[in-house]
Amino acid sequence: MRKVVFLLLSFIMILSTANTTNAVTTTTVEETGLEVNVNLPEYGYEINFDKAELGIVQVFYNNRLEKKMKLVVQLDDQKYIYNVFNNQGYVNYPLQLGDGIYRVTLYENTTGTKYKKITSKSALVELENENNVYLQSILEVNWNEEDESIVLADELVAAALEEKQSKVREDLREKVTLSQDEIIEVIYDFVIHNIDYDYDKIDGLDYSYVPDNDATLELGTGICYDYSSLLASMLRSQGVPVKMTKGYAKTSDVYHAWNEIYLENEERWIVVDTTYDAYMAKKGYAFSMEKESADYNKVKEF
Secondary structure (H helix, E strand, O other): OOOOOOOOOOOOOEEEEOOOOOOEEEEEEEEOOEEEEEEEEOOEEEEEOOOHHHOEEEEEEEOOOOOOEEEEEEEOOEEEEEEEOOOOOOEEEEOOOOOEEEEEEEEEEOOOOOEEEEEEEEEEEOOOOHHHHHHOOOOOOOOOOOOHHHHHHHHHHHHHHHHHHOOOOHHHHHHOOOOHHHHHHHHHHHHHHHOEEOOOHHHHOOOOOOOOHHHHHHHOEEOHHHHHHHHHHHHHOOOOOEEEEEEEEOOOOOOEEEEEEEEOOOOEEEEEOHHHHHHHHHHOOOOOOEEOHHHEEEEEEO
């Protein structure tokens, strides 16, 4: 597989602080099934910690221009840097660094690699459950209930349940449910057997690329970034905590993306690499879903 370059640009200089005042309109925003009425400027910016206990900070930005933007989410000396694009409502970013005082700062590109600070906001975050972070719809694992990928996830799970129920007496069928392991297996099997690796895609991508799960389904192809986003989105929609993870793996000599899935009954995370497993399945080679964690060097998780 070719190297996926999603390296986030670093800052060279912070020039100044700016504020904007715009006419306010009332907007309804749907994120991960949460409907929130918020007052957002028609153009401008807003950082909202109202859903922080679920593990997300919501950011609105729209300047009507195509300027490069960066968002820094920081807790103590740990930070994540994201590309930001014009949008019509909030975009969720994960608070995956644990409890504490987060500082979220929005920067706007001026020239070259120089950025100026637009706004910044801090808040004390106390998560209801640290695994809730990995159930949300965020920039890179973006989903809602109307997406084709999520409708498909519902259908796959429903079909698996119907098949399981058909194997017991009719009067007992209502008591039959799918375990978390069974839900994971049915969605994992779909991804590795229906998505092929696109060896040419990376050549046409720029810094702004984020996965589109429905496009991945329609094309039936993707890169590791697409595989990991699709699996995470489909499983999160079924209540299974899943991380999208980036770093380096023994299975590849380039920057890579994979997943970690939380097994509730075992109270542990397992490493799952659908990109690798799709290749192995296509070749008819033996493999297992759970990978050795020592073979994966995690740099970032979302």
